[in-house]
Amino acid sequence: MAQLSQTKFLKTLPELVIPKLPPEWPQVQTRQPWGFLVQFHFGEPNLHYEVVKAYRTGGYELGLHFEDKNHQLNRILLDGFRRHLFEIKDVLGDGVEAEMWDRGWTKVYEVIPEEPLTLTYQEKVATRLVAMMGCLQPILVGLRAAA
Numbered sequence: 001m002a003q004l005s006q007t008k009f010l011k012t013l014p015e016l017v018i019p020k021l022p023p024e025w026p027q028v029q030t031r032q033p034w035g036f037l038v039q040f041h042f043g044e045p046n047l048h049y050e051v052v053k054a055y056r057t058g059g060y061e062l063g064l065h066f067e068d069k070n071h072q073l074n075r076i077l078l079d080g081f082r083r084h085l086f087e088i089k090d091v092l093g094d095g096v097e098a099e100m101w102d103r104g105w106t107k108v109y110e111v112i113p114e115e116p117l118t119l120t121y122q123e124k125v126a127t128r129l130v131a132m133m134g135c136l137q138p139i140l141v142g143l144r145a146a147a
Contacts, residue, residue, distance in 0.1 A: 001118045006053060007035035009117040013051060014038065016126035021133065040133075044068075047077070047140070049133055051125060054111045062129050063109025064136050071104030073147055078106035080143035081136075091135045108136060 004012070014030040017040065021028060025042070032038045037052035039045070046068040054061045064081075066074040081088070081098045088096055088108070095110040112128060115121040 001116075001120065004117045004119070004122065006117060009122055010035070010038040010051060013122060013126055013129075014040070016123060017129055020126065020130040025137070039065075040129075042137075044144075047144070049129065049136075051129060057111055059111045059114040060125060061109050061111050062125070062132055063107045064132070064140065065101075065105065065107045065109075067103075067105045074104055074106045075100075076147050077140070077143055078108075080146075081108045081139060084139050088135055088139075092132060096132075 011032055014028075018028055018030075028040050028042055029045075030038060030040050031045070037050055039048040039050045041048035047066055048064075050061070050063055050065050052061050066077045068074050078098055078100065085096075085098055088098075092110070095112075096108065097110065098108045099106065101107050110132075112125070115124075
């Protein structure tokens with residue numbers, strides 16, 4: 001099976017993700033500011049889902065990133081997700097973590113093993129990201145409303 005370049009793999013990922021999202025959700029917006037990642041958000045670009053090459057550990061990181069300039073908001077969201085971490089792990093598995101990152105940013109994420117960048121692997125990544133979004137987005141909406 002033919003392999004995709006990393007940039008094309010990520011650039012075309014939204015074509016697989018978007019149709020799998022619940023139709024009642026707000027319209028998702030995407031951006032690819034660099035060739036090594038793609039982001040999905042629902043109106044707040046600084047609170048986004050991201051698929052990024054995990055160079056240090058290998059594989060790809062899939063996660064919900066809180067990169068708001070308001071570091072207190074990032075921390076409030078992280079703390080809220082940590083309160084839900086047992087139920088998140090029950091749905092998504094033990095590989096999901098919620099932690100501080102750098103620059104006052106925080107995230108809920110997992111790293112999945114790297115495979116050749118084929119259409120089959122791209123579908124696998126898209127399906128997993130949609131599962132994460134399905135679990136995390138309702139929690140985010142609730143926490144965001146409370147914040």
